[in-house]
Amino acid sequence: MEFNIEFSKENYPNTPKQIEELARIALNTRQDIIKSLFLAKSGHSGGPLGISDVMSVLFFAGIMKYDSQNPNWKERDRFVLSCGHYAPVLYTVLARAGYFPTEELLTLRKLGSRLQGHPGLDSELPGIETSSGSLGQGISIAVGMAMSDKLLEKNDRTVFCLTGDGEIQEGSCWEAAMSAGNFKLDNLCWIVDNNNCQIDGRVEDVMSIYPLGDKFQTFKFEVIEIDGHNFNDIIAAFNQFKQNQKNRSGKPTVIICKTKMGRGVSFMEDNYQWHGNPPNEKEAIQALSELI
Amino acid sequence: MQEYKLIGNKPTRHGFGEGLVALGERNENIVVLGGDITGSVMTSYFAERFPERFFSIGIAEQNATTIAAGLALSGKIPFFSSYSAFAAFRNTDQLRISVCYNNINVKIGGGHSGITVGPDGATHQSLEELSLLRTLPNMTLISPCDYNEAKKATLAVGESFGPAYIRFGRSAVPSFTLPESTFEIGKADIYHEGTDVAIVACGLLTWEAILAAQELKKRRGINARVINCHTIKPIDIHTITSAAKDCGAIVTAEEHQVHGGLGGAVAEVVVKNYPVPMEFVGVKDTFGTSGEPDELIKYFGLTWKEIYSSALIAIERRDKGISSVRYPKEIAPIAEELK
Ligand SMILES: Cc1ncc(C[n+]2csc(CCOP(=O)(O)OP(=O)(O)O)c2C)c(N)n1
Numbered sequence: 250m251e252f253n254i255e256f257s258k259e260n261y262p263n264t265p266k267q268i269e270e271l272a273r274i275a276l277n278t279r280q281d282i283i284k285s286l287f288l289a290k291s292g293h294s295g296g297p298l299g300i301s302d303v304m305s306v307l308f309f310a311g312i313m314k315y316d317s318q319n320p321n322w323k324e325r326d327r328f329v330l331s332c333g334h335y336a337p338v339l340y341t342v343l344a345r346a347g348y349f350p351t352e353e354l355l356t357l358r359k360l361g362s363r364l365q366g367h368p369g370l371d372s373e374l375p376g377i378e379t380s381s382g383s384l385g386q387g388i389s390i391a392v393g394m395a396m397s398d399k400l401l402e403k404n405d406r407t408v409f410c411l412t413g414d415g416e417i418q419e420g421s422c423w424e425a426a427m428s429a430g431n432f433k434l435d436n437l438c439w440i441v442d443n444n445n446c447q448i449d450g451r452v453e454d455v456m457s458i459y460p461l462g463d464k465f466q467t468f469k470f471e472v473i474e475i476d477g478h479n480f481n482d483i484i485a486a487f488n489q490f491k492q493n494q495k496n497r498s499g500k501p502t503v504i505i506c507k508t509k510m511g512r513g514v515s516f517m518e519d520n521y522q523w524h525g526n527p528p529n530e531k532e533a534i535q536a537l538s539e540l541i
Numbered sequence: 542m543q544e545y546k547l548i549g550n551k552p553t554r555h556g557f558g559e560g561l562v563a564l565g566e567r568n569e570n571i572v573v574l575g576g577d578i579t580g581s582v583m584t585s586y587f588a589e590r591f592p593e594r595f596f597s598i599g600i601a602e603q604n605a606t607t608i609a610a611g612l613a614l615s616g617k618i619p620f621f622s623s624y625s626a627f628a629a630f631r632n633t634d635q636l637r638i639s640v641c642y643n644n645i646n647v648k649i650g651g652g653h654s655g656i657t658v659g660p661d662g663a664t665h666q667s668l669e670e671l672s673l674l675r676t677l678p679n680m681t682l683i684s685p686c687d688y689n690e691a692k693k694a695t696l697a698v699g700e701s702f703g704p705a706y707i708r709f710g711r712s713a714v715p716s717f718t719l720p721e722s723t724f725e726i727g728k729a730d731i732y733h734e735g736t737d738v739a740i741v742a743c744g745l746l747t748w749e750a751i752l753a754a755q756e757l758k759k760r761r762g763i764n765a766r767v768i769n770c771h772t773i774k775p776i777d778i779h780t781i782t783s784a785a786k787d788c789g790a791i792v793t794a795e796e797h798q799v800h801g802g803l804g805g806a807v808a809e810v811v812v813k814n815y816p817v818p819m820e821f822v823g824v825k826d827t828f829g830t831s832g833e834p835d836e837l838i839k840y841f842g843l844t845w846k847e848i849y850s851s852a853l854i855a856i857e858r859r860d861k862g863i864s865s866v867r868y869p870k871e872i873a874p875i876a877e878e879l880k
């Protein structure tokens with residue numbers, strides 16, 4: 250039997266939603282990720298699936314301010330994907346937000362595609378704020394953007410940045426943290442995907458980053474630790490951040506999201522072997538049958 | 542002249558991984574540092590065999606490089622390996638000061654190098670590290686052409702003193718050098734004899750150079766000398782100068798930017814000792830892009846066909862004294878011939 254992959258044309262509006270609706274969007278996001286990675290025949294499944302709930306809230310629950318029809322809108326909030334290998338989830342939410350046609354998800358990682366293996370500004374894909382793929386750089390870029398907004402332009406835009414947890418073994422991440430605290434960047438929201446997995450194994454076995462919340466605390470962050478699969482938690486965390494920004498708390502926020510790598514696909518869940526592989530045909534069929 | 546025989550495809554990284562284990566057996570001072578991709582760069586072999594001499598440093602290339610420096614200053618011979626994109630660029634300052642200026646025994650394995658890392662795209666396709674690291678005093682820089690040579694280079698680097706960097710790739714590439722043939726750091730090897738034109742290549746492009754030489758012979762009766770210049774630094778001045786004198790025209794070929802790497806190193810020797818027309822095959826001052834390795838090799842013009850065309854142009858420039866750069870439309874007749 251021929252296994253046919255199609256992407257619906259559905260776009261999701263960026264408005265406050267019921268939990269059930271967000272859950273449906275997150276599920277569809279996971280389907281999109283599985284489909285595009287299966288077609289690409291390479292790429293990272295685990296991280297993108299694990300952060301799908303958080304990304305669905307961030308982009309489709311009215312948290313982030315953007316206009317997909319006007320990607321360079323001067324007042325937009327910015328999202329920096331520091332962990333460039335999470336590209337499949339970013340491409341999916343951007344397509345569903347209307348930045349580019351959803352059919353383009355068919356071209357992930359192919360020669361000539363705007364959907365590069367790791368996001369590239371040179372591909373001119375709408376919605377991409379910076380190239381990334383070398384871990385630990387995006388968060389410093391986010392700090393620079395937040396400095397421009399808060400200290401120079403003095404506007405009330407927000408910068409969101411997603412890093413992995415293995416990624417923050419890079420020392421430069423802690424230089425970024427120090428700067429964010431130092432410059433009192435309450436307009437910066439750092440999201441850490443704490444799935445406790447990286448390529449070689451569990452994060453604490455490869456190089457422990459723990460205790461994590463305490464570290465951020467001493468770097469003068471407002472620390473919010475949540476279950477990254479609980480929509481109420483996720484929404485509350487973002488709202489708390491926005492409140493802090495509004496109150497000019499003078500503290501950057503970090504949301505440490507406890508997630509499961511590969512969430513939603515039984516054989517990938519919490520398994521670091523799925524950090525950097527795509528599903529083959531059999532696995533993709535199995536995965537899609539679970540994601541309904 | 543070195544003998545060769547094509548026996549299939551194998552990634553150079555396997556040669557590196559196996560070479561490290563062999564080194565570990567010979568010398569208990571060999572230590573390996575991991576950067577969270579040990580299974581990709583094959584340091585996992587060493588980690589399994591000598592767990593007490595393997596340390597996981599996590600995703601922290603700067604720290605790993607300077608920890609290696611500390612280990613070297615304590616009499617150990619540390620190898621740190623990650624993708625070239627991060628094991629040559631993220632840690633360049635550390636390599637410059639703590640490793641090369643100190644002139645100590647730190648060895649770097651740069652894996653998944655070049656365009657053939659494929660769909661990961663530009664960020665992961667390191668095409669500049671030969672240029673970059675070649676400028677560092679005391680550095681030894683090797684780009685092996687196949688599995689056997691990668692293994693020999695790893696052993697040679699581990700058994701000689703000083704900072705060194707070995708470049709290897711992800712994809713399986715033709716295995717053609719013989720296990721028993723000699724390997725000496727700084728000594729380029731001739732794989733095809735000829736005096737009409739010299740092709741100086743390294744890494745993956747050495748095999749393409751041999752193919753180009755075979756086609757030049759078959760289609761045009763041209764005898765090309767193929768030089769496998771596995772060591773980019775120190776460069777083999779003697780072999781390159783002789784090639785310039787004997788052939789009068791040179792083509793360099795590398796899976797790397799055309800400026801500053803192997804081509805640049807060869808050009809410096811040629812210009813100083815015996816100037817002759819040169820052509821450069823490599824990536825032409827542009828970043829990479831996502832695609833399958835075989836597609837990208839063609840897309841960026843890194844096959845025997847570009848070496849073949851470049852050889853004809855170099856010969857023509859030598860014979861007719863044409864010094865100007867040729868435009869693609871003038872090369873079109875050659876492209877037609879190669880269809
Ligand atoms: C500077 C740098 N070093 C190494 C890599 C290779 N690499 C890509 S993803 C990854 C693991 C990242 O772990 P984590 O942030 O926990 O992401 P997850 O495993 O959850 O997807 C590594 C080492 C890289 N992209 N950049």
